Amino acid sequence: MSSNSLCVGVVAPLTGRLAPLGSPLSYVLRRLAPLLAHIRNGGRRYDVTVAVRDSRSDPDAARQAVRDLAGADGANVVLTMAGTRVLPAVTDACEEAGVPCASTTFPWQAYVDTRGAGPGHRFRWTYHFAWGLDDIAAVFADLWERVDDTGAVGCLWNDDVQGRLLRHERYGFAPVTSPRGHTLVDLGAYREP
Known part of the structure; x- marks a missing residue:
């Protein structure tokens, strides 16, 4: 990608047992993506693409989705949500790939625990916000x-x-x-x- 383009990667459960959770996100992405096509920051214009990959409600597929976003799509940031096993798989894969990731809709205690950390632990590339x-x-x-x-x-x-x-x-x-x-x-x- 050129220095004037940004790719927002999204790993969402579009199929599988978590698909009902991915449906509202898909709707928002369809509505939001055209509004983000071009943004300005510090007087500089960026072309923005939103690349969505299906986690298939499966941790292995979610990890592959991150690898595809980081590699083929050149994602600058990855967004994800939900899934007791899927969300940690996405965030761990982002840590491994060195891609910033923001996640939500998963209690913070579960986020920390499933990743083998304790309260107060700081991850390098992944950021989570949600209720407890x-x-x-x-x-x-x-x-x-x-x-x-x-x-x-x-x-x-x-x-x-x-x-x-x-x-x-x-x-x-x-x-x-x-x-x-x-x-x-x-x-x-x-x-x-």
């Missing part, structure tokens, strides 16, 4: 309190990373909901998919 499990737990507690001030709440969480983190004694639901008078009744992990 504590934020989600507070919203659920608010909903429960509109039905009943306190009480037992049945929880059905999967046997994967997501379920493990929702049960986590420090980051999960209990540290937020128990002080508010809710007793969580874990009905046992279910297998996915």
